[in-house]
Amino acid sequence: MKPEKNFFVKFGLAVFISLSAVVAFYFFLLRYQEVKAFFKIITSSLQPVMAGIVLAYLLCPVTKFLERLCCKTKLRASMARLISVLLSIVFAFGILSFFCALVLPQLVESVKGLIVDLPRLLEVQLERLNNYLTADNEAAYTVMQMISSVETSLMTWIKTNLFATVSTVAGSVISIGSALVNLVVSVIVTIYLLLDRERYLAQVRKLFFAASKNQRFNRIVMETAHQVNQIFGGFISGKLLDSLIVGIICFVCLKVMNMPYALLVSVIVGVTNIIPMFGPFIGAVPSAFLILLVSPAKCVAFLVFIVILQQVDGNIIGPRILGNSTGLSALYVTVAMLLFGKLMGFMGMIVGVPLFATLYYIIKRIAEYSLRQQNMPVETAEYDYKKEENKNIGGENEQGQIQPKV
Secondary structure, eight states: OOHHHHHHHHHHHHHHHHHHHHHHHHHHHHTHHHHHHHHHHHHHHTHHHHHHHHHHHHHHHHHHHHHHHHHHTTOOHHHHHHHHHHHHHHHHHHHHHHHHHHHHHHHHHHHHHHHHHHHHHHHHHHHHHHHHHHTOHHHHHHHHHHHHHHHHHHHHHHHHHHHHHHHHHHHHHHTHHHHHHHHHHHHHHHHHHHHTHHHHHHHHHHHHHHHOOOHHHHHHHHHHHHHHHHHHHHHHHHHHHHHHHHHHHHHHHHHHTTOTTHHHHHHHHHHHTTSTTTHHHHHHHHHHHHHHHHOHHHHHHHHHHHHHHHHHIIIIIHHHHHTTSSOOOHHHHHHHHHHHHHHHTHHHHHHHHHHHHHHHHHHHHHHHHHHHHTTOOOOGGGGOHHHHHHHHTTSBOTTSOBOOOO
């Protein structure tokens, strides 16, 4: 093919692809709701598969450990793999069952006691409030206005949203059967992935290398994927262990302090501790309200204890378990939780930190590559303003003139 003809063919193909992309984007905007509904159907149907992938990722270290133990017993590799996968599944459900058997009965008793005692506790607090208002007419007027406003809002909500809430709860109850089916499918997907994990990873790498022919780019992507795996694996496993330790410490200390609803409060604090930095304080809000109904003095003592526990966890327990798995400062952790919490809700507050750490790592690699291309230092300390200012004192400025010493 002649060079001129080859040029016109490529030019025409580029114009055709560009026009096709513009037309496709126009129809995408025109049918945005239909496309969104279509992708929602796809994601909802693939939820068991995604849950199975997450479960397989979490159980993979356990499976590898058990497989090494099985191989030492001179079992065949295929048999050792099968036994390790089944044992890891049993281990996961065993831990979950043990937790439910240990915590749920006491948790139910705590909730029952709370429901039984709630009217009496509210009556005591209302009596205290009434005694206070009797001695202060201005405060009584303000509180009555607040009560009237709350009553009006509550009646409005009952009239407008109560039936919708009841129907939502009924729908949730009906969907329990579907959730059980999804759980079974997720476990099956997890077993398949763990049994043949090397082949599935090889298929992903094969498709990636087939699509990309730039070896340098492929190497960078593989290194980034390895770093992302280390960030997520270290953060998730470490945070779960950290939250378990915090929950146990909270339960023991609350029992020693003779706090009410010790187990219920410890479960709340332990679960919310998965959220970095602010987790214990988020869990302390409903817990403090429960204790406040019993004793305001104990509520104050509980809040002081939570502050101490957060400091111990943030400065001693957390760093020893997690180390510097994310490499993010406290400011970046706060930004990550606010950003991904807004985008993804409660789950975003949990996985937002490793996601932000991944973005931080990628941007850092790109910035360091650009600096190396310009023969500039990549260390952040080299760009400190005060350090640069001290270098220029008594030295030469950008025009080569001697600067006077200060």
